[in-house]
Amino acid sequence: MQSLESKNRVFCNGRCITGHNIGIFIFAVLLISIISGLFFGFDCPYLTKRLSPAIPIFAALLFLMVICCILRTAFTDPGILPRATPEEIRYLEKSDNLQNAPLTGRVIEVQMRGGHVMKLKFCQTCKIFRPPRVSHCSLCDACIANFDHHCPWVGNCVGLRNYRYFYLFLFSLSLLCIYIFVFNIINIVLRAQDASTVADAIRDTPATIVEALVCFISIWSVIGLWGYHTYLICRSMTTNEDIKDTWRSTRRGETLSNPFSRGHSLLNCFSALCGPLPPSFLNLRAIIKQENNIPKTATGTNNNLHDTLQYHPDENGIYNNRVWDSSAENPPHSFQMKQQQRPYVLRDYV
Amino acid sequence: MEVTTRLTSEHSIKLFIQRDYSEGTAVKFQERFPAELEGKIDRGKFVDIIRHVNSIYAEAESLSCKAFMENCCACLTGYLLLLCMPTHYEKCVRRAAQYISEENDRTLTQNGIFMIDPMEKGLRCIEVCISSNR
Numbered sequence: 001m002q003s004l005e006s007k008n009r010v011f012c013n014g015r016c017i018t019g020h021n022i023g024i025f026i027f028a029v030l031l032i033s034i035i036s037g038l039f040f041g042f043d044c045p046y047l048t049k050r051l052s053p054a055i056p057i058f059a060a061l062l063f064l065m066v067i068c069c070i071l072r073t074a075f076t077d078p079g080i081l082p083r084a085t086p087e088e089i090r091y092l093e094k095s096d097n098l099q100n101a102p103l104t105g106r107v108i109e110v111q112m113r114g115g116h117v118m119k120l121k122f123c124q125t126c127k128i129f130r131p132p133r134v135s136h137c138s139l140c141d142a143c144i145a146n147f148d149h150h151c152p153w154v155g156n157c158v159g160l161r162n163y164r165y166f167y168l169f170l171f172s173l174s175l176l177c178i179y180i181f182v183f184n185i186i187n188i189v190l191r192a193q194d195a196s197t198v199a200d201a202i203r204d205t206p207a208t209i210v211e212a213l214v215c216f217i218s219i220w221s222v223i224g225l226w227g228y229h230t231y232l233i234c235r236s237m238t239t240n241e242d243i244k245d246t247w248r249s250t251r252r253g254e255t256l257s258n259p260f261s262r263g264h265s266l267l268n269c270f271s272a273l274c275g276p277l278p279p280s281f282l283n284l285r286a287i288i289k290q291e292n293n294i295p296k297t298a299t300g301t302n303n304n305l306h307d308t309l310q311y312h313p314d315e316n317g318i319y320n321n322r323v324w325d326s327s328a329e330n331p332p333h334s335f336q337m338k339q340q341q342r343p344y345v346l347r348d349y350v
Numbered sequence: 351m352e353v354t355t356r357l358t359s360e361h362s363i364k365l366f367i368q369r370d371y372s373e374g375t376a377v378k379f380q381e382r383f384p385a386e387l388e389g390k391i392d393r394g395k396f397v398d399i400i401r402h403v404n405s406i407y408a409e410a411e412s413l414s415c416k417a418f419m420e421n422c423c424a425c426l427t428g429y430l431l432l433l434c435m436p437t438h439y440e441k442c443v444r445r446a447a448q449y450i451s452e453e454n455d456r457t458l459t460q461n462g463i464f465m466i467d468p469m470e471k472g473l474r475c476i477e478v479c480i481s482s483n484r
Contacts (some may be wrong), residue, residue, distance in 0.1 A: 068428050082472040087364045110371045118371060128474060132371050146375070260374055271413055275422040276412075276439045278377075281472035330455070 017282075019140055025074055025155030029067070032173070035214050036063045039180050042207040043187045049192055055183060062176045064255045069169035070154060077280040078159030079145030081134060084127040085175075092129075116259045133260070135240055145281070149239040158239075161280065164273050167233065170226040177222055180217040184208045233272045234265035366383035366475040367400065377473050386480060391461045399453050399465070403446050403476070411443030443469055 019025075036059070042189075044056040051125050082334050108120040120129040126143045130136070135147035137157045146160035160165045187208050191201035202209055232242060235260060314326050365386050370378045381400050383393045417438050424431045436444070447467040458465055462481040471477060 065428070072429060081474060088366055088471075089364050089476070091364060112372050121372070129368075131369060131474065132375055163422075165429075184449075201351065262472070267413075273426075274418045275413055276411055276417045277421070277437060278473070279437075279440050279443060279469075281469070 012340055017075065017080075019150070019156045021139070022074070022150070022155035024152040027072075029070060029154045031214070032063075032066060032070070033174075035180065035211055036176070038211050039183070039206045042205050043121075043183060043211070046191070046205070047183060047187060051186075059179060060183075061177075061181075062172060062179055065172040066176050068099060068171065069165050069172055072165040073151075073158070073162045073169050074154045075155050076162040076165060077282055078147075078157040079141040079161040079278075080140070080282055081126065081128065081131075081282075082281055083125075089127050110261055119258075133238065133241075146238060147240050147345050160279060164277075167226075167229055167273065170222065174219075174223045174226045177215050177219045181219060184215065186214040188212075236261040236268040236272065244334060351482070357441050363394065363480045365478050365480065367478060368475050376411045377431075377469070378404050379476055384478070387478075390480065391458070391463060395457060399450075399458075400476070402449060403468070405430075406446040406449065410439045410446075414438075464470075 039059060040056060044059070046053045060280070101173050106122050110118045110132075111118060118132045120131065122128070123143055123205055125136060125141065128143065130143060132144070133146050134143050136143045137147060137150050137347075139150045140157050142157075145158045146158040146163065148158040148163055148166075150157045151166065154166065156162070187205065188198065188201050190197045191204055195201050195204065229239075232239065236259075237246075241258075262271060363386060365384050367379050367384065372462045379400055381397055381404065383397055387396060420438055424437075447469065450465050450467055454457070454465055464479040466477040466479070468474075468476045
């Protein structure tokens, strides 16, 4: 049994995965869209006439980038590690009996090249020894590779596989905030020059003041967070490690340096943002064999939204066929055909 | 397929080759010979297979110019590029899976051993099944 037991939601035939509670994420997307919409509706016509038509074009590009990045962050698998199968648990219980402890209390110590001793703790929920930098997210109820934090604004964990999108989101959002704020002020100043007083100018475009206020409030936290993550990337740390102060604690008087740092901050940036990215460890698009004639099937492409997808390996085999990007190899119709032959096992999302 | 079903019957033993984290979080499996396989297969042969799998994953994880260019291009196209072509990492993972299945056909199944692509376990361990009816 290898179904996805975490609290994640899965959309679009397993192409998208996101966290349990996405209310704040929807709020964030709406807020960004509304503020940008007000900017396009109320400021851009005047600014285009007065200054240049390039202003709305750049704003639109930035806005698209922000939306792409937030969607990408929210719907990418952050690096969820699949849970152990019963056979694996049995094997782990049999082996390494030196500690004479139940599996849950065991710790594996790994001597690293740099002299560090990493302690791999056993995860009670996922039944695995958590590899270095893996942490269990209680909100998603899954172990996440390179766990950074669970971000409510994107409604998903930020981990190995979506950290770069998250960073780009912060970067582009900072730019968008500054851009809108600066042009709000320019708008008011120019209108105040045309009209006689500032009050008249504000009365002409009430939306501008609202935008400027929202931008002014959010600009500090967004830029602050972006700066913080830049600092973390340069030092090759995760938020989780920074909060727990993993690498700055001194033991026996000597300071332990971060073993995952590549030595130079530029190199760290480079590997965090442009380094190789592993494919998802989950096999969400696998075609599931029907177990005992579950009546509910999905044959269309979109009617399984908001449903949690369970995936099982074949009854008699452990070799759970991975469907390597079927989109690239098979034309869409052939994939749908396969889907109709062997439907997904679906369960209502509770 | 016939081999798979035979080997995963109740009479088989499974063992798991764990990851080696001594060099960091890069994917690397322990290159030691498991005691359960004693007498089933040549020690050097088995370690060689693990070593080769490790080398494929090391190539996938390496900070090469190619991976850098690939990611930069993907970023510039809004990551739409990744929808149309597999990444360097994906190619390597597929190559490792292919290598393992080739080795299964070539040497391992003859000795009653079946190795499974580590991607099935989220790259945490390599699952090896030993058939006991041999």
